[in-house]
Amino acid sequence: MPHIALPDGFPGITGGFAFRPETAKPLRALAEVLLRGPSTLTSAERETIAAFVSARNDCRFCQLSHSAAAAHHLGGDDSSVDAVTRDYMSAPLSSKMKALLAIAAKVQLGGTQVTAPDVECARREGATDVEIHDAVLIAAAFCMFNRYVDGLAMVTPTDPALYDEMGRRMAHEGYLRPSRG
Amino acid sequence: MPHITLPADMPGIRGLMAFRPETAAPINELVDVLLRGPHTLTPGERELIAAYVSSENDCKYCRTIHGAVAARHLNNEPLVAAVTCDFEHADITEKMKALLAIAGRTATSGKHVTPADIARAREHGATDLEIHDTVLIAAVFCMCNRYVDGLATLAPDDPEFYRERAKIVSAAGYAASAITPSPSQ
Numbered sequence: 001m002p003h004i005a006l007p008d009g010f011p012g013i014t015g016g017f018a019f020r021p022e023t024a025k026p027l028r029a030l031a032e033v034l035l036r037g038p039s040t041l042t043s044a045e046r047e048t049i050a051a052f053v054s055a056r057n058d059c060r061f062c063q064l065s066h067s068a069a070a071a072h073h074l075g076g077d078d079s080s081v082d083a084v085t086r087d088y089m090s091a092p093l094s095s096k097m098k099a100l101l102a103i104a105a106k107v108q109l110g111g112t113q114v115t116a117p118d119v120e121c122a123r124r125e126g127a128t129d130v131e132i133h134d135a136v137l138i139a140a141a142f143c144m145f146n147r148y149v150d151g152l153a154m155v156t157p158t159d160p161a162l163y164d165e166m167g168r169r170m171a172h173e174g175y176l177r178p179s180r181g
Numbered sequence: 182m183p184h185i186t187l188p189a190d191m192p193g194i195r196g197l198m199a200f201r202p203e204t205a206a207p208i209n210e211l212v213d214v215l216l217r218g219p220h221t222l223t224p225g226e227r228e229l230i231a232a233y234v235s236s237e238n239d240c241k242y243c244r245t246i247h248g249a250v251a252a253r254h255l256n257n258e259p260l261v262a263a264v265t266c267d268f269e270h271a272d273i274t275e276k277m278k279a280l281l282a283i284a285g286r287t288a289t290s291g292k293h294v295t296p297a298d299i300a301r302a303r304e305h306g307a308t309d310l311e312i313h314d315t316v317l318i319a320a321v322f323c324m325c326n327r328y329v330d331g332l333a334t335l336a337p338d339d340p341e342f343y344r345e346r347a348k349i350v351s352a353a354g355y356a357a358s359a360i361t362p363s364p365s366q
Contacts, residue, residue: 003294003299003312004299004309004312004313005309019309019313020310020313020314020317022218023211023214023215023317025210026208026210026214029206029207030204030207033203033207034204037203057290057291058292059291103331107327107331110238110239110327110330111238111240111327111328111330111331111332112330114184114330114331114332116333119184119185129185129186129200130201132184132185132332133185133200133201133332134204136327136328136331136332137197137201137204137328139327140323140324140325140326140327140328140331141324143320143327144320144321144324145320146320147288147290147291147316147319148291148316148320149291150290150294151283151291151294151316151319151320152294152312153294
């Protein structure tokens with residue numbers, strides 16, 4: 001049960017969004033620009049970073065919903081993002097994505113953990129300054145979203161079909177639509 | 182030196198905001214709503230939560246700037262130092278102590294917030310909205326702190342830099358002052 005009286009029928013973070021529309025608006029806008037805005041990283045890659053960080057923060061709602069969004073961007077294939085959250089170094093990913101995930105893993109622990117060699121490694125694999133910036137900010141943003149969801153003990157559904165449907169909407173309709181119960 | 186090429190005259194998060202205005206806009210809107218919007222907690226109290234969490238996360242730039250903004254709102258610099266050092270013994274309300282305890286738990290992990298933490302806050306009069314915003318402020322600064330330090334942005338040493346910046350921010354807000362040049366540079 002959530003720690004505060006959130007509106008009934010809204011899973012996960014959408015409960016917080018329905019409770020406080022004033023903060024929901026910029027939170028949705030941030031997710032939209034980071035995960036679906038114009039970028040040289042694909043939305044599938046960016047959703048994978050989100051799911052990866054959420055897994056490391058043990059935030060089940062965010063991990064499963066963003067894994068599902070990544071899978072929908074990949075045409076329904078969820079094997080790749082599952083492999084990433086299990087062991088990203090052996091997952092079928094580009095060397096650039098592995099280097100960006102290594103940075104995201106450091107950010108999850110704490111910003112000062114990211115070292116110049118971590119960044120140099122990403123650059124050697126072809127990452128641009130904007131890609132490095134966005135990988136850090138996506139990881140940092142999910143350290144926020146995960147804490148928001150779990151810090152208020154928001155509802156975490158167990159039905160996999162619900163996550164699949166959420167992931168479909170996140171991938172294809174985006175984050176700016178109003179919350180649905 | 183920052184990990185990516187940022188404007189040299191904008192330390193901390195502001196260089197990042199100039200680098201990527203598309204993400205700066207929602208972050209500034211979020212921080213303005215949480216720290217300056219209409220509320221039953223004063224802006225000074227909400228800035229204290231931001232400064233405390235940034236201190237727990239050991240983020241020099243955020244800790245110092247939000248400490249300076251809190252001190253300006255509260256007209257009390259020593260109180261800010263007392264809160265970031267040991268809030269349980271600082272001269273603040275019991276409600277604020279309970280909310281700072283929730284913020285500290287959130288900074289460690291959302292899962293660390295317990296029903297007992299929430300009950301303590303309620304016992305001292307905290308509303309659901311105050312509890313919600315405390316958790317979200319703490320979560321937002323877990324983002325901002327990681328953003329600022331994850332890209333190794335610069336944090337000036339001179340306390341006067343932060344006091345001057347706090348004057349601008351406390352008067353105009355975060356979105357409006359994001360792109361103004363630093364007064365001491």
